Amino acid sequence: MEERRDVKLLGTKESIFTQRIVWALKLKGIDYAFIEQDFSSRSSPLLVELNPVYKMVPVIVHDGKPLSESLVILEYIEETWPVNPLFPVDPFERASARFWARFIDGMFYEAAKKAFFSSGEAKAEGVELVEEGLHLLEGQIIGKKFFGGEKIGYLDIIAGWISYWFQYIEEVGEFKAMDSRKYPCLHAWINNFIQVPIIQQSLPKADDVKAVYRGFKDAAALAGAN
Numbered sequence: 001m002e003e004r005r006d007v008k009l010l011g012t013k014e015s016i017f018t019q020r021i022v023w024a025l026k027l028k029g030i031d032y033a034f035i036e037q038d039f040s041s042r043s044s045p046l047l048v049e050l051n052p053v054y055k056m057v058p059v060i061v062h063d064g065k066p067l068s069e070s071l072v073i074l075e076y077i078e079e080t081w082p083v084n085p086l087f088p089v090d091p092f093e094r095a096s097a098r099f100w101a102r103f104i105d106g107m108f109y110e111a112a113k114k115a116f117f118s119s120g121e122a123k124a125e126g127v128e129l130v131e132e133g134l135h136l137l138e139g140q141i142i143g144k145k146f147f148g149g150e151k152i153g154y155l156d157i158i159a160g161w162i163s164y165w166f167q168y169i170e171e172v173g174e175f176k177a178m179d180s181r182k183y184p185c186l187h188a189w190i191n192n193f194i195q196v197p198i199i200q201q202s203l204p205k206a207d208d209v210k211a212v213y214r215g216f217k218d219a220a221a222l223a224g225a226n
């Protein structure tokens, strides 16, 4: 029998990055203690101690050893608990999933931030970049139920925020890029993904997500005014 180990997750339930770790642990059936961090206050002393470099959630603490950055944590979870594998077995598919994960967290996330935070011409550019990103992701999901194939895998977890949080990023950010007619396969994936019980059960409340995003907007406006 596998020895029980101590797993703690420092996170914020509205955080898209935290949710990735929640989903991975739940999909693998790993028990963990959730230590909620407050979005509205500055990073807690515990968070600063455990993630002194970025001072951000999520942080996983396994047997007293902290790890941060969701992509890194997911790799660690997969290697530590191989049960119910999340990564593709084929080396090319595995590398390709990592490529698209970096695209989502890099170019696509930056485009969404630009569309969310900016205004005027810069906002229009951001929206255009988001649309290009959605088009590229549509190309990756054509003919598949999930990015991982028949069941959800690593790339579904990385892209997961597009299934739920993205609509509130659009709403609070006052832009629209997702269009079921332009991205029908991505739209179908959203419905498939959101219906997976582990995903559905751990989604934060829409009002809480929107309140966090309004907070981000207000903070950015305040910083811009100073």
Ligand SMILES: N[C@@H](CCC(=O)N[C@@H](CS)C(=O)NCC(=O)O)C(=O)O
Pocket: 012, 015, 016, 017, 018, 043, 055, 056, 057, 058, 068, 069, 070, 071
């Ligand atoms: N690249 C990081 C991003 C983590 C991140 O942005 N975390 C946000 C929550 S969604 C955070 O802690 N923000 C607090 C802050 O910026 O002070 C990851 O993948 O884990």
